[in-house]
Amino acid sequence: DTEVTQTPKHLVMGMTNKKSLKCEQHMGHRAMYWYKQKAKKPPELMFVYSYEKLSINESVPSRFSPECPNSSLLNLHLHALQPEDSALYLCASSRGQVNYNEQFFGPGTRLTVL
């Protein structure tokens, strides 16, 4: 199984809502990532978890709150988002955080903030 799954596929939320994005992998990978991709732009890294611990936060606003409950699961909690946060949110995983490891991406969650 070389699949990273993400739910939901699409999400529409108001600026006062609280929602969560979910990512799951069963490849035994110990590093997981959140990327944000705006239309016609490349993905940009948001967070990296290594062995369930947050190792990189790319100065992401606190309205985005990541969580890694176990080695297979990664969540992104959303609160008080702005319309400019509308984007495709991609999750990825790799065997480890160190170099040499290929990153595998999920299909993404298309988020629209009204």
Added chain:
Amino acid sequence: KQEVTQIPAALSVPEGENLVLNCSFTDSAIYNLQWFRQDPGKGLTSLLLIQSSQREQTSGRLNASLDKSSGRSTLYIAASQPGDSATYLCAVMENQGGKLIFGQGTELSVKP
């Protein structure tokens, strides 16, 4: 600061052509380089990973080369097919943190 550039931004070719996509990076101190394909509105599919110590990798009709000293990589697609139409992204990893830095992508259209 590492910058990754992909040329051309868009490419349209007839089916059956062999083609080359280019990727350049400004800092040669990379750990690896990864090529991805992205279909519209979808996630990224990993095509090839080249470690910094390697010169090339092959998978089916795809061949990727890496010249670290000159800061260049190419993705060669043989006998292109309409199903190859997608955006192709290259990304470099420059430290042990796992952060990938992406180019802007090349949008490929293969006409039947």
